[in-house]
Amino acid sequence: MIRLDNIGKQHGQQILFVEASAQLNRGEKIGLVGPNGAGKTTLFRMVMQREHPDEGQVSVDRGVTIGYFDQDVGEMSGMSAVAATMDGAGPVSEVAAELKQLEAAMADPERMDEMDKLIERFGVVQGRYEELGGYALEGKAREILAGLGFTLEMMDGDVGALSGGWKMRVALARILLMRPDVMLLDEPSNHLDIESLIWLENFLKGYEGALLMTSHDREFMNRVISKIIEIDGGTLTTYSGNYDFYEKQRAQLERQQQAQFERQQAMLAKELKFIERFKARASHAAQVQSRVKKLEKIEKVEPPKRRQTLVFDFQPPPRSGDDVAKLERVVKGYGKRRIYSGLDFLVRRGERWCVMGVNGAGKSTLLKLIAGESHPDDGAVSVGSSVKMGYFAQHAMEVLKGELTVFESLVERFPRASQGSLRALAGCFGFSGDEVEKKCRVLSGGEKARLVLAQMLYDPPNFLVLDEPTNHLDMATKQMLITALANYEGTMLFVSHDRHFLAALSNRVLELTPEGVHQYGGGYTEYVSRTGQEAPGLRN
Incomplete structure (x- = not known):
């Protein structure tokens, strides 16, 4: 269906592809992997004819429809989420737009003399709309949006009022509704909670078309794809099997x-x-x-390309008291909405709690209460003796000083540390060579997250409170973080939608549900085994 034959591509001084070849066949589900900057997005853009190879050829079979989801969703406003989803559903959305125009024209008194012609055209277009399944389209759009976590109010509200993450979900829903012959999905697992991620996983498993996608979620890749194309040093190498x-x-x-x-x-x-x-x-x-x-x-054998392996070793944190954090009869709400009514919760030294719950269940609120970023309406929150807390939240990335470089940010935070140790720290978190001279204002979301984590973990606290620490992290950095935290001697309380992260690091589960709060001994793997579900929102 899609072939790349001996392609060459260069961006400025950077050579992305040299005589690289690969193909995507009908019904195949392929994961595209490679380090950041290797050319994954460029490859997608070449398939979409938005860029062209300098050498070689990218060919797509005649008549093949392609749906492309990337991180640049553009501006969306002035219509509901349902309408925006249907608007991008390929040929059927164009027919729907013409139907709407014809309906308006037939209701216009000034066009009465064209009525016969309009009615005739309306009949033809209506037939085509029915043939394309147009009348079932809204139901399918709502089903997909519900799978991606939308409530009825969000579906019918102005898409322009949604955050960037929810607009991404609308853009993804468009492609899924379109059901093209080929889907190109660039990081579709970003911005999804665990319930939506598992729904998407099942949708893609049942999708009969071909799929080429990138993702930093190992478990998601393992369950969806059956072949890997790796970009490495300008070449494309195909491997059979899942990511593991x-x-x-x-x-x-x-x-x-x-x-x-x-x-x-x-x-x-x-x-x-x-x-x-x-x-x-x-x-x-x-x-x-x-x-x-x-x-x-003699044909010389080249040594294998050495991949940079990120390794970070914690210094031992100071010992805390046995009771690390305690919530007693905590009541918390926002406006008329009650989040907690009399919540009791105790975190003891050495415990690693992962917090599970659907959107709005109060996961981030719990972390904010313990971190002192929010206060209960009633009840008490206390932190134990000798507790040194490190709190990672999404907004933590916003407090980085834009005019400072990565290295200057580390020096400002740790003025007494040696330059050598700070450069080693930056290297552990993926900032090598000239990358330490990047200004914070130009960093990507993933780079900001890495810098904030580096600042937090260099002089380690004995209690880590982490709200989605793996968002935006690539697989190599994520694995480094998991390995480092597995050897961490302190206490942890965290929220994550990454099942590999959850399974590797938790030894307790706190589940927040509308029916009440449940505590489970054993980690995420044991929780799945006991409940029969991977997340609370999936329970029957």
């Missing part, structure tokens, strides 16, 4: 290539030693010449 299988395959191929490289290097060293030893002897001239010619013909 790809990682194992790649590691095995790297070990084999390293072994081949080492064997060849040993053989070359031996041959060169012989040549060097006997090149001056006439009696060995023929042998030396033969070996020189042999070496000239």
